[in-house]
Each structure stands twice: as structure tokens, then as C-alpha cells.
Amino acid sequence: MTTIGTSATRPVGRPRSSHASEAIIAATIELLLEGVTIEALSMEAIAARAGVGKATVYRRWPNKEALVVEAFASVKGAIPEPPGHSVRDDLVILLGAMGRSQEAPEARVSPCVMPEIHRNPELFDRWVGVLEKRRDVMRDVLRRGVRTGELDPELDVELAVALLASPMMMQMALRWYPRVDKEKLAERIVDLALRGMGGA
Amino acid sequence: MTTIGTSATRPVGRPRSSHASEAIIAATIELLLEGVTIEALSMEAIAARAGVGKATVYRRWPNKEALVVEAFASVKGAIPEPPGHSVRDDLVILLGAMGRSQEAPEARVSPCVMPEIHRNPELFDRWVGVLEKRRDVMRDVLRRGVRTGELDPELDVELAVALLASPMMMQMALRWYPRVDKEKLAERIVDLALRGMGGA
Amino acid sequence: MTTIGTSATRPVGRPRSSHASEAIIAATIELLLEGVTIEALSMEAIAARAGVGKATVYRRWPNKEALVVEAFASVKGAIPEPPGHSVRDDLVILLGAMGRSQEAPEARVSPCVMPEIHRNPELFDRWVGVLEKRRDVMRDVLRRGVRTGELDPELDVELAVALLASPMMMQMALRWYPRVDKEKLAERIVDLALRGMGGA
Amino acid sequence: MTTIGTSATRPVGRPRSSHASEAIIAATIELLLEGVTIEALSMEAIAARAGVGKATVYRRWPNKEALVVEAFASVKGAIPEPPGHSVRDDLVILLGAMGRSQEAPEARVSPCVMPEIHRNPELFDRWVGVLEKRRDVMRDVLRRGVRTGELDPELDVELAVALLASPMMMQMALRWYPRVDKEKLAERIVDLALRGMGGA
DNA sequence: CGTTAATCGAGACGGTACGTCCTGTCTTCGG
DNA sequence: CCGAAGACAGGACGTACCGTCTCGATTAACG
Secondary structure (H helix, E strand, O other): OOOOOOOOOOOOOOOHHHHHHHHHHHHHHHHHHHOOOOOOOHHHHHHHHHHOOOOHHHHHOOOHHHHHHHHHHHHOOOOOOOOOOOOOOOHHHHHHHHHHHHOHHHHHHHHHHHHOOOOOOOHHHHHHHHHHHHHHHHHHHHHHHHHHHHOOOOOOOHHHHHHHHHHHHHHHHHHHHHHOOOHHHHHHHHHHHHHOOOOO | OOOOOOOOOOOOOOOOOOOHHHHHHHHHHHHOOOOOOOOOHHHHHHHHHHOHHHHHHHHHHOOOHHHHHHHHHHOOOOOOOOOOOOHHHHHHOOOOOOOOHHHOOHHHHHHHHHHHHHHHHHHHHHHHHHHHHHHHHHHHHHHHHHHHOOOOOOHHHHHHHHHHHHHHHHHHHHOOOOOOOHHHHHHHHHHHHHHHHOOO | OOOOOOOOOOOOOOOOOOHHHHHHHHHHHHHHHHOOOOOOOOHHHHHHOOOOOOOHHHHHHHOOEEEEEEEEOOOOOOOOOOOOOOOOHHHHHHHHHHHHHHHHHHHHHHHHHHHHHOHHHHHHHHHHHHHHHHHHHHEEEEEEHHHHHHOOOOOOHHHHHHHHHHHHHHHHHHHOOOOOOOHHHHHHHHHHHHHHHHOO | OOOOOOOOOOOOOOOOOOOHHHHHHHHHHHHHHHOOOOHHHHHHHHHHHHHHOOOHHHHOOOHHHOOOOHHHHOOOOOOOOOOOOOOOHHHHHHHHHHHHHOOOOOHHHHHHHHHHHOOOHHHHHHHHHHHHHHHHHHHHHHHHHHHHHHOOOOOOHHHHHHHHHHHHHHHHHHOOOOOOOOHHHHHHHHHHHHHHHHOO
């Protein structure tokens, strides 16, 4: 005579306020973007900024790292849709966008998260997941190039992605060449790398 | 009738004990290598481990970050001397060493330091300095290749270094492909990249 | 439609633990009685002894002095009930008790507190309050003596209390005559003073 | 062949500067009179104020207390010469001076020193010594009164001093009746006490 | 429609580390 | 050897967070 077919344990009591969760995530990102280090970032400050009790935070995330993971994942950078006319142009567009995304919020959050990555497998997976979206687009472009004959049919796509993306990612993560023109850099990386891949 | 020509201000008071400084640096590295996070690393623990008063630490470094910078700089990874027979072999050796150096102490310190890099220009310079030593060796190999005709005479050496080193550095910094055979990875990167640089 | 007549602001949040407060006071007195100087007495030691975090101490008392005031006030010395047969005997009993109370806990706490008295009006009031209880009993005895004709009807009771109690208090506070028999001293003070007050 | 007949160990090297000693004492009193508690008073501050190295202070006094003892002893309050016409008038003058001496530097130093008195016998002796000078004058006046027949020949002079001086000393030490007219108080104490001593 | 129970905000709890200051000792100069 | 200057090991200061806990007050869904 009770909810048939619902094997999931139905929670009694007051349900969690989604408003609180959102406020917490928002407060976290806010503080991070204000330049607070991840280690200077305190649960107390987050709770206060979100207008929420500390217990409400800890009820949702066991610790600061878990919360930052979630917050980080919620920051999405736009990935351009490559037009698909030529492999080279698509790669330049993708890498250029990658370079320009330094100024995006996610670029400011990510270096904060790095030291936690090796300690926290879940964070590692999420971080990879976010970055992989960009790399997936790049993989598609490369695979298309192989199909259309623009690229060497024997090309190791995975390796090619590493070769193309890594210099740009070093850029993002470490601001290696802070004074380099990102657009030019993208073009030159693509040109040099493509030569080895049978392109151009 | 007074000290002529002695423009250097001689410091008054008891000079600082170099023994204390060394003990502090050593204690810092020790703790870091024992797996203590940079944020879990406490000045209190460092002072205790070094057998030193907290004030003695703060007299030398204003905060944890500055101390870690110094400690990091004192950790040196050995750089292999490339034999110089062929550009390809030299690069494989250099990149392979880079990959293997993941297990070296410096590799375990460096990811801890990263989030501080963008905040602390001095730390940035030191970090670049340490990494640049490796890249300098690579530059030499590439320039030699250009001279000997093994590589394209128009090669942008700087860009080539980025192309070669970045995938490996992503590896070091982020352990991107934790399950990859580093030796193989080095070879494959070199082979793919060299094709674009005019090298066989 | 809202709480009518409830003008008292009910405190929100977890209420303070009276157990903690008591443990802190107890620890303070304990340490003081173990012979720790008020200046050697540390908040750190008090918190540790009480099994309490430092913040819990500072949440209640802004500094060591305020805490010692409270601790001091909680130490009560027993005041004897004078039998009331004769003014002389009652005074001897009161002063004798005063002299003997040197060995009481409160006598060991009080000299520690003295230098703070002039700086801290609240401490001054508490200190006076504690001492005035004894003097009040003495005032009653003297007023009774005036009523019964044992003492000069013109007697300035306040001045008489000062004359009687001060030598004994000097004794308590400063241990002026460390080798004097307290009982004898009380008797002799009373006898000499009473002669000037019309008694005996 | 030098210094014949000097059996005392002659110190070699630079002799101690008396200027330094004086500067240290002066700095101590200065700070105490500026209202610094004896426990807030730091050797560091004293040395700095005196323009002297800390070692120079510690070479002369083993710790803060010993230094404060010395400093305290160097503060002298003037004691009036009683005219000697009548015991009552002399006592009123002496007690009045005692009461007025509240505003004297020594009165401001002494309450600071009190908690140390019971711990430090040397300090106790010095403190007693300073106060006893006043009491000695009072003893002389009383003994003269006994000789001239103004006072009871059986009078216990020591007890009488205690009876007379203690209320005034409570006043000095604790400012018991802060709003009392000191001159009037002296007169009234003397009159009441003298009645019991056979005077007036 | 009144339980029931998990939620909420607030904030106290025992702890740990912070960075500063002082203690009493020491080590270096120059006088 | 004394002087100032100041570094040394140690330890307390008062503050700020940690992650947990206890409050009284909501807020649903269940019965």
C-alpha cells in the first residue's frame, strides 16, 4: 500500500535546500576569483559569504578539497566549434582559444587546484574530464584529418594531441611565456607539429 | 683617521648561524619528502624538526612560501650529459631522464610549489631557473643539429624546445599518463616531433 | 502574530557550556594554589589543565586578569558567627579568624591580585566586596556595642573598623609580622583599641 | 712589580660603566611611573630605553625582580621632622605626610612590587626597610610620649605603631577610601587611638 | 492534521598553527 | 674584559580555522 516500485530509500525530514548548495558553490568561486589562495580559502569564509551555517557546508562536502572540486567543475570555459574546412585552421582556432582562455575564470581557478590533484583521485578525474573536453574536439579534428588524407594515416592521434596541446597547456597552467602573442604561438605550434604529421 | 675606503656596512651583533639556516632548509625538505602537503607543512613543525626556535625561522623567511622557494631551489636534479652522436638519441636521453626524474625529490616538491608561482614572482624566477637548465641542454642539442644539417636550418629552436619538452613536463607536473612507459613516450615524442623539424 | 511580550533576546547558536567555565575557574585556582605566580600563570596552561581549547577561555574572559578576578571571587573564606556575649570577645574571634585565614586559599590568591587592583576597577570592586563581608560583621558587632552601652555612643564605627581591621589586614596582605602569634595579636589589638572606644 | 699591597682580586679589562647602571635604574623607574605593570615591564624595553645592551643589564642583575628591588630602593620619599611640641600633633603630622605621600613616586611603585614581596626575601627586607624609616620616627615620638608621661607608661609601642600606621598604610597600598580627606583621616585616627593609649 | 525527522542559521566546542614578543644565554664586534 | 648589538632556543601571547557538536526553529512527507 506504499510507493510501489520505488526501491530507492525515500528520505524523511526536511529536504536539503538546493538554494544553499548553489550559494555555497557561488561563494567558493567568488572567493577564488577574488584571488584567495586555495589554502587561504577557509570553509568559515565560504559559509559566511554564502550566508549559511558551517554544518550546512560540511553536510554536503566532507572537506575543502571536495568542495573546490565541485566548484571547479561548475566553471565551464566555452569551447569553439571548429568550422572543419582544414585541419590546420581548426587546430589554430582550438589552440588559439586555449591560449586566450587564460583570462577565463577557469584558468584562474585551475592553478589553485593543481597541488591537490595528485593527492585526490576524484579531483584528478574531474580535472582531466574538464580538460579532456577540449582534447576530444582536437582528437576529432585529427581523426578527420587522417580520414580525409590530410594527415599521415599511421598517425598516433593521442600522441599528436599531447604534442599540440601540451605547449599550450604549459602556457595556461604556468604562463610560461607571459609575453608571447597567443595567436601567433598557436599558429606556429600547429605548423611545426603538422609537418611531422604529414600535414601541409 | 677613521676607516678609509670601507664603504661596506659591517653588520653589528651576533651573526646569523649558517648551521640554523641549513637545518631549517633540511627539515623543510625532509618533511616535504615525507609526504606532508605544502599547506599541511607548518612552520612550527619545521622549527621543531630543525631543533630551532620559531623566531629563528621567521628571522630568515617571512613566511612558509618564501622558505619553500629556498628549499625547492636547493633541491637539484641531475641532468644527463648527452653523448652527442645523433640529435635523436640525445633528445631521447634528455626526455627520458626528464620522465624518470618524476621519482626524484625535486619532482615531488615541485607540484606543491605551483599554485604559489603566479603569486610570487621570485618563486617564479627560481622555478624557471631550475627548469631552464634542462631546457638549455636541449637547446644546445637542437642548435648542434641545425649546424650539422641534421635539422631544418630555419628551425625555431625555442618553439622546438616547447614542442618537445612540454608533453614531458605535463607528465612531470601533472602525471598525465600515469601508466605510460616513460622511455617509450620519450622516443615517440622525439620521433613525431623530429619529422616536422627536418630530422629523419 | 509574532511573539508578543517576549522582550528578552534569546541567544542563538549553541549555548556556552557551564562545564567548561567551571573547569577553567577550577584549573586557575588549582594552578594558583600550586604556587604558580600570577605572572607565570599562563592561559595556555589553564586551558590545558581544564581540558579546554584556548579559544574557549578567551571567549569568556578577555585576558588573564579578568579570569583571575573571577577565580578569586569564587574563593570564599568562611567568616565565623560571633557569639554575641561581649564586644571584646566577638572582636577577638573575628580578628583571630582573620589572622588565621592567612593559610586559607583566598589569602594565597589575594596578594597575587593586588597590583591589578589599581588598574582594574572591576577587580577593585570585587576585592572590596569580598573583604567587606568580614568588615560588615565587625560593623554589626560595634553597632551592637554602641546600642548596649558597651561602647562610646559617639563612636565613629567606620573609623573603628579601620583601626581594628587594618593591622590584621596588613598582616594578611603583607605578612608583616610573620613570627607573631595571631591569637595574641588579635587580643592585644582589640584591648588597646577598645580602650579608646570606651570599652573595658 | 705592579700594584703592591693590593691583595683584593683586581679585575682586569674594562671596568663597568656606572653610567650604564644609572641609566638602567632610571629607565626602570621611568617605565614603572609611566604605568607599566611590573609584569608587563620587560628587560628588553628597559635595555632599549636605557640605550644599553641586554647583556649589560643581566651582568648586573640576575632578573627583573632583582632590578626592580634596586630601582624601588632608590626611590625615596621625604619624611617630615616632627616639631616635638605634643605627641598628638607630631603623630598627625607623620600620618598626614604618610597619607599625602600617596601621590609620591614611591607610592606608585610600591603596589607593583607587592606580589613579589612574598616570593623574594631580599625584596621583602628592602621594602620593610623603606617603610620602617617612617615607623622609626613614629616609634621615637611614642617613646618620648611615654617618657614625658603623655602616654600610658605600660604602652606596647610596637603595637601602637601598628594601630596608628596600618589604617594609613592600607590607604597607601590599596587606596581604600579614595575620597577621604587625608588630613582629617590622620587626625581622627590619632585621636581615637590616643584615647586608648592614655593620651588626651 | 498532527507527528516525525532531517534540515536550517548560528555559534560554541577541543584542537592546531599562526606570526609576534619576551626571556635569559650566547657570540660577535669595537673600545 | 666591557660595551652595544643582536641572534639563539624556548615558550606564551591572542587570533583564526578546522571539523564536530548542540541549540531552537523550519519544513516537508507520512500516517
